[in-house]
Amino acid sequence: MTARQVLVVALGDVRGPVLEAVTLARTLGTPTVLSLQPLAEPDLHALGTAGVERALVAELGDARHAAAVAGRAVATAAEVTGAHRVLLPTSFVAKEVAAHAAWLLDAGLLLDVASLAEDGDTDQVVGGKRVFAGTWETRCAVTCPVAVATVRANAVVATPADRAASTAAEPLQVDATLPRGLELLEREVRPTAGRPALAEAATVVLGGRGTEGDFAAVEELADVLGAAVGTTRDCVDEGWQPHDAQVGQTGVTIAPRLYIGAGISGAPHHHGGMQASGTIVAVNVDPDAPLVQIADFAVIGDLQEILPAAAAAIREHLDQSRGS
Amino acid sequence: MRVVVLVKHVPELLSQRALGEDGRTVRTSDDSALNEVDENAVEAALQLAGSSEGEVIAVTLGPSIAVDALRRTLAMGASRAVHATGDAFAGGDVVATARALAAAVRHLDGEAPVDVVLTGLAALDGLGSVIPSLVAAELGWPQLTVVEELTLEGQTLVGRRELDGATERWRAATPAVVSVTDSANDPRLPKMKDLLAARAAEITVLTHTDLGLADEEVGAAGSRTRVVEAAQRPEHPGPEIVTDDDGEGGVLLARYLLDNDLVGGAR
Numbered sequence A: 001m002t003a004r005q006v007l008v009v010a011l012g013d014v015r016g017p018v019l020e021a022v023t024l025a026r027t028l029g030t031p032t033v034l035s036l037q038p039l040a041e042p043d044l045h046a047l048g049t050a051g052v053e054r055a056l057v058a059e060l061g062d063a064r065h066a067a068a069v070a071g072r073a074v075a076t077a078a079e080v081t082g083a084h085r086v087l088l089p090t091s092f093v094a095k096e097v098a099a100h101a102a103w104l105l106d107a108g109l110l111l112d113v114a115s116l117a118e119d120g121d122t123d124q125v126v127g128g129k130r131v132f133a134g135t136w137e138t139r140c141a142v143t144c145p146v147a148v149a150t151v152r153a154n155a156v157v158a159t160p161a162d163r164a165a166s167t168a169a170e171p172l173q174v175d176a177t178l179p180r181g182l183e184l185l186e187r188e189v190r191p192t193a194g195r196p197a198l199a200e201a202a203t204v205v206l207g208g209r210g211t212e213g214d215f216a217a218v219e220e221l222a223d224v225l226g227a228a229v230g231t232t233r234d235c236v237d238e239g240w241q242p243h244d245a246q247v248g249q250t251g252v253t254i255a256p257r258l259y260i261g262a263g264i265s266g267a268p269h270h271h272g273g274m275q276a277s278g279t280i281v282a283v284n285v286d287p288d289a290p291l292v293q294i295a296d297f298a299v300i301g302d303l304q305e306i307l308p309a310a311a312a313a314i315r316e317h318l319d320q321s322r323g324s
Numbered sequence B: 001m002r003v004v005v006l007v008k009h010v011p012e013l014l015s016q017r018a019l020g021e022d023g024r025t026v027r028t029s030d031d032s033a034l035n036e037v038d039e040n041a042v043e044a045a046l047q048l049a050g051s052s053e054g055e056v057i058a059v060t061l062g063p064s065i066a067v068d069a070l071r072r073t074l075a076m077g078a079s080r081a082v083h084a085t086g087d088a089f090a091g092g093d094v095v096a097t098a099r100a101l102a103a104a105v106r107h108l109d110g111e112a113p114v115d116v117v118l119t120g121l122a123a124l125d126g127l128g129s130v131i132p133s134l135v136a137a138e139l140g141w142p143q144l145t146v147v148e149e150l151t152l153e154g155q156t157l158v159g160r161r162e163l164d165g166a167t168e169r170w171r172a173a174t175p176a177v178v179s180v181t182d183s184a185n186d187p188r189l190p191k192m193k194d195l196l197a198a199r200a201a202e203i204t205v206l207t208h209t210d211l212g213l214a215d216e217e218v219g220a221a222g223s224r225t226r227v228v229e230a231a232q233r234p235e236h237p238g239p240e241i242v243t244d245d246d247g248e249g250g251v252l253l254a255r256y257l258l259d260n261d262l263v264g265g266a267r
């Protein structure tokens, strides 16, 4: 019997979440990667190290930003490779693409899973995820032949394959016609300040209303930890941070290894988007703040004092261990 | 403009949300309500219809208690409400739910053309955020999703969205499917007299057969996923708390992170 084909989709750059999905895909079968943008030498090297022998590249121009078109590319790639398992690192955009692909493939959709495994008895793939702000653990099976799953960042540690491959990239022809009457008027990519992307970072430092709009201390600690910066809706409403820095039920859902929330009360809307985080740290003047209650570790005091002191202590430690 | 707004009745965030033996969400009328972001969808629908002397029709798919979501929508100003309900719908996954909602839109489109389907960006229980895309795929209509700013330009809609570090503006000809975020607008608060009137308002009830759907196309039978296990996670043991009273808070925080090997990604 030949191993099951698994398709992993890279909507953007080949980074951590794609390699995590490839690592997960290897436990299910033989991974092939579909990229919607050209693959450069370092990308091919990273995929090769992850054991990917075959990569398909669909060049769709700006049309790739339309979920219906990207979904068509994913469905085409699944058909070309014969993959009955399709994995996408999750995001709002990825979920839309997954939906269109699933619709075209008559597939079942598993959203934001942390694990995936084949059930040998039923020949079904089963996804695990935490729901209701992390209070319940569920496992959900796809009962039809084809499954499309979006995979949470940081749920799996990306590891190299036992045997590295040399990845061959081949073009994939996909119809790039936009849905009737749809037109992209403008697309502007905002600069990232060199920090990792919020949705995929292993560590995230967040500031809330308690910063009073001064994020310098939050950013300082984030940079010493190599972390992404996030925030609450109130700070977005105030114009202190852009909308895609918002964590919560109507913002980005994150589950980093380490979440540090400073000056954040921990309202249920915020909570729902971060509670699956590995370790939760709260810094707040109020010991009764809900975030303090759900935290693993909390420091009660002024974030403008505590964060810079913590950053300095960590920097000192790192300098010492580098020096020795 | 004839606008259909899809609204979901969900357990409130602060309630003890739970999954039953069958892996389905436990719903009671006391602690469930209209999905908050769907109020933004209703507001956007009312604004679109209002500027074009149109009509807003609210549609929900859910058990009998889900009628509360429709009444709230009527109180906000929707002119009609349609409740797709019946045991056959129970246990539907995103595929079955989208199929039924699209059938309801087609049903209404058959009476008179529908120009826009409006939805919220996510149901705050399932958090799937895929219903709008699946409904667009079912209908074969273009979509403007996760929209933060929606404008009507003649017969076309322009939506701005901010996702994954990029700002995009899309234009779509109608008919189209649009999902809005909670920052798209400020939903109006219904007046007491409208809330009272909505309690008595007539609601159209449709079963799956009314929508032209077979038994095996809806609910658990029409789904492609099945919850095989659901368990409540153990209670959190409670935090370890330190204070910064003597100015040691920052150092204690650093020590906690270092001791627990959480400074891995450092540069």
Ligand SMILES: Cc1cc2nc3c(=O)[nH]c(=O)nc-3n(C[C@H](O)[C@H](O)[C@H](O)COP(=O)(O)OP(=O)(O)OC[C@H]3O[C@@H](n4cnc5c(N)ncnc54)[C@H](O)[C@@H]3O)c2cc1C
Pocket: A207, A208, A209, A210, A211, A231, A232, A233, A234, A235, A246, A247, A248, A249, A250, A251, A252, A262, A263, A264, A265, A266, A267, A268, A269, A270, A273, A283, A284, A285, A286, A289, A301, A302, A303, A304, B036, B037, B182
């Ligand atoms: C439909 C809807 C959707 C929403 N979606 C989201 C969402 O996705 N994400 C989200 O975050 N919110 C969301 N919200 C808003 C949410 O309900 C809260 O209002 C918000 O999360 C509160 O933000 P905050 O914690 O920054 O502010 P606050 O609740 O005002 O908390 C500030 C905290 O800072 C502390 N503090 C003050 N000064 C200091 C200091 N110097 N040092 C340390 N601590 C200090 C205070 O004790 C307090 O606990 C939504 C609301 C609605 C209605």
Ligand SMILES: Cc1cc2nc3c(=O)[nH]c(=O)nc-3n(C[C@H](O)[C@H](O)[C@H](O)COP(=O)(O)OP(=O)(O)OC[C@H]3O[C@@H](n4cnc5c(N)ncnc54)[C@H](O)[C@@H]3O)c2cc1C
Pocket: A109, A110, A111, A112, A131, A132, A140, B006, B007, B008, B009, B025, B035, B037, B038, B041, B059, B060, B061, B062, B092, B093, B094, B095, B097, B101, B118, B119, B120, B121, B122, B123, B124, B125, B126, B127, B128, B129, B130, B131, B132, B225
């Ligand atoms: C915790 C949890 C996890 C789940 N995981 C999965 C999964 O991985 N795969 C899967 O196939 N199913 C899953 N389901 C089932 C799925 O949530 C339901 O099918 C649900 O009815 C639709 O998906 P959603 O709630 O995610 O909607 P979303 O796609 O988040 O909803 C977006 C918008 O669509 C509209 N809408 C959604 N549902 C309705 C409705 N019933 N009536 C009217 N308008 C509506 C609303 O405007 C809403 O704001 C899950 C359910 C729960 C409770």
